[in-house]
Amino acid sequence: MTTLDTGPAAAPRPSFFNDPVIRGIVYQLVVAALLIAFIAWIVGNTATNLAAQNKTTGFDFLWKTAGFDISFSLLPWTRASIYWEAFLVGITNTLLVAFIGIVAATILGFTIGIARLSSNFIVSTLATIYVETIRNIPLLLQLFFWYFAVLKAMPAVRDSIVLPLDSFINQRGIFVPKPIPDPQFGFVWIGLALAIIGVIVLRTWAKKRLEATGKRFPVFLSSVAVLVIVPAIVWFISGASVAFDPPVLERFNFKGGLQLPPEFVALLFGLTIYTASFIAETVRGGIQAVSRGQTEAAMSLGLKEGDRLRLVIVPQAMRVIVPPLTSQYLNLTKNSSLGAAIGYPELVNVFSGTALNQTGRAIECIALTMLVYLTFSLLTSAIMNWYNARVSLVER
């Protein structure tokens, strides 16, 4: 008997209520309806409340004079500045502490993480104590410690502790000489830029030569030499100089110099030390995730220890380290908002604190602030995802 092959026979439909497709549609409709109702209720409620309190909405307040002081700002700030500028000051202050914090926490975290794996008992024990202590104490408490117990406990201005190089430390912060480069100094920056380009060229050339002739070139040492020597020569020839404006104690305070306020230093210390303990764990886990067999295979091929790490272990460890490292960077950035508790004028403090209190535009201020953190976070993860895709493994 011949049968016509018409593809798979249509499966018998299950009864209406047991059909997964129909169930799926029903569930989605119910969820969508609930969500729309909830949003409508929130919006209506907010509008009614705002009307009852005679409040207006809108972003027009951004162009009104702010009229308050900000203790620390990278941008020019006076009492006559407008709210929009306060917003920007908050963003730059947040970015400043987050950027320096990320760099410092990465260096400290990698060092501690590798130290935990050290075969030296004292080194690994100290690293373990660091990690287990720091990551188990709340960050806010650590910020209070650095701010109130350490920096605010410093002597008064008159009795400042004198540090080398015309620097001073007292309860108003750390005072260091302010470098004032003369116009010629621009050439040194150009020299440095040229040196960086030179190092990139050198590395490419060294790699090409290795591939062509098999000869190795001391890339690291020569790169350092280029980075130091080229700007030094430019400095010497151009006769550029840097004047230093040292802080000088006057009647009530220091004049001149560069002041690092205790709020900034405490927040930076707290964020760096706290986040580094998590990064250390990430790094330790990443290196341990590379199996012992990889090291043994590299050893048995005669690769030296430095090459084993650089060519075999680190590239594999990095793909384990990068995703959790990304979330630590995001955490540090978001945790910088705790600076509000010790008076560092970062975004939350300035904009969702002072500006909100003065204008009463709670929804607008909070929304803008949220938008900023969301943008930072999404940008950071986009960059890290791109990097992660580059280093990820092909499995099949």
Add this chain to the structure above:
Amino acid sequence: MTEVSATTQDRATPHMTVSKTNVAIEVIGMHKWYADFHVLRDINLKVMEGERIVIAGPSGSGKSTLIRCINRLEEHQEGQIIVNGTELTADIKRIDEVRREVGMVFQHFNLFPHLTILQNLTLAPIWVRGIPKAEAEATAMHYLERVKIPEQANKFPGQLSGGQQQRVAIARSLCMQPKIMLFDEPTSALDPEMVKEVLEVMISLAEDGMTMICVTHEMGFARQVANRVIFMDQGQIIEQNEPEAFFSNPQHERTKLFLSQILH
């Protein structure tokens, strides 16, 4: 256990010559401990150039530890190990010198998963021997052809079957053009049908006169390729003999028991 086909058996023996004068590896009165545990006791072993040795024994007898001492993946505490005339001590330079000339194949392949097959093969020649990349790649392709998988050159290890990965691992060691090859249970982690392809590569290596020490349970391979079979138990060499004599006329009770359990 896998029987290797008759054709390979026929061409197995003729070229395999063992040097009478040149010693490849010499182990003299060697002991090793893991803390209090005495893993290797008074090992004495002399391997001539071109010799093919199979080490057998129950698990935990110290077979793997012994060959891992020969390229210093493990440290010995007493006695001497001399490889190609270089004595292994704590001296890092000497260790690297020995490792350059001694290839090793592992039970779990240990290919570098982040590098392509070709990069796996050229890494050590480029960075250890200082061979130009183009030349290293040519050598790599030569050995990939020899292990019959040149078409996989640009894939990653994760994309290959176990048998293919192990053949790549053998090719990776050969690219360093070693004088001695150590095999640490190279077929134990493979599916049965892949064992044969790996053993065939090992047999063809033996034909070319490579000095080999294999820790393996493949008694068919031992019978066919080895000039000597060494039986170890509890960290000691219990007996050693030519394969025929070893299998047909074992001297010690422990050897007899072991053979009765693995030869059905």
